[in-house]
Amino acid sequence: MLYRVRSVLPTLLLACSLGAQVHAQGSGPIKIGYIGPLTGGSADMGTSGLIGAKVAVEEINEVGGYLGRKLELVIRDDKADPDTGLKASTELVTAEKVTATVGFCNTGVAVKSLDVFQNNKSILVIPCATGTVLTSKYAPAQSYIFRTSARDQLQTQFIVNEIVKRGLTKPALLVDSTGYGDAGLADLQAALARAKLKPHAVIRFNVGVKSLDDEVRQLKASGADVLVGWTVGPEQGLISAGRAANNWKVPQLGSWTLSNASAFTSAGGRMEGALMVQTVLPNPWLERNAAFLRAYGKASHEDPIGSMMAAAQTYDAIQLLLRAMFDARHDLSGPALKAALEDPSATYRGVVTTYERAFSPTDHDAISENMLWLGTWHGHERDYFYKDDERKATVIRRKQSAAAS
Incomplete structure (x- = not known):
């Protein structure tokens, strides 16, 4: 169980350092949407992303979640189909009232749903899809769309x-x-x-x-x-x-x-x-990388893993969202989380890399060319x-x- 202690330690330290400063408003779990292709030809990406999200949420919840409130994934299968993705996005944002959404592995599916998140001022972090347009459709200063994958x-x-x-x-x-x-x-x-x-x-x-x-x-x-x-x-x-x-x-x-x-x-x-x-490859010499793969291996016995990149980038996306929630303090609204994502108070040592400042008011892509x-x-x-x-x-x-x- 040593890997578990190591992998949750940064989250535990974050909760200890920030948790005493604020009190969570509301009660019950905090809903985080996950949307991706869980069936069909792109299912390896979507499934790996989901497992990465589940590993992150499990670790976060083990140390108290967000100030005592557990995170809960609300999962939707977009089947790599734009119309299905649009329907699922609308459900997550308007019916489920998720705090934020992590998702999309197919550029065409994501493109059709962007307006749902933007018009409702609801955070979307894309961990998989790489189409350049996804983070350029809206100017970053106004955009609620972020990404942890490398754009095309x-x-x-x-x-x-x-x-x-x-x-x-x-x-x-x-x-x-x-x-x-x-x-x-x-x-x-x-x-x-x-x-x-x-x-x-x-x-x-x-x-x-x-x-x-x-x-x-x-x-x-x-x-x-x-x-x-x-x-x-x-x-x-x-x-x-x-x-x-x-x-x-x-x-x-x-x-x-x-x-x-x-x-x-x-x-x-x-x-x-x-x-x-x-953006990331299996590397036993990197402790965070190896610990993540051990945790992933407990949740899934794929050989080879469907997509390590999708899994790791989704894991990091969830962790970056958690840190933004702490930075936003009392306010978990879309505008508050957007501001917090753009101006983090601390460095996050992730699986893909160490993020000193993943995003900014002028740049919503976490990956730069030198990181490939x-x-x-x-x-x-x-x-x-x-x-x-x-x-x-x-x-x-x-x-x-x-x-x-």
């Missing part, structure tokens, strides 16, 4: 930087036809243009296909020297399977979804060497591609200002 603009730039670093000049882009794919393609093209490169070939496809072997064969025939996939987990796996089936030896790069267990499954395990953008890692698949688990990164991971990468990143 950062991920695409990271990928292009890696392409340039390797001296590659003919990128082939294999991109799905969803809103996520549309936005990712635009960000990829913009990042390539900044590097004075152009896509060598682009193929679009529909989510739900059973094979991408033919599409990969066409891209190989085009003479491309690097393959970039932009889609959700199962289809990322099909890209890897297609690369293996065509014996195409060029580097394969992808967004963070390439690290999902659904990608590993749909590829039939043929993921060796695939490269993806990551290049991950890869080794066997059935994710790992650092550059071994030097694994050694450097013990030196926390703190957020840069929006201008710097």
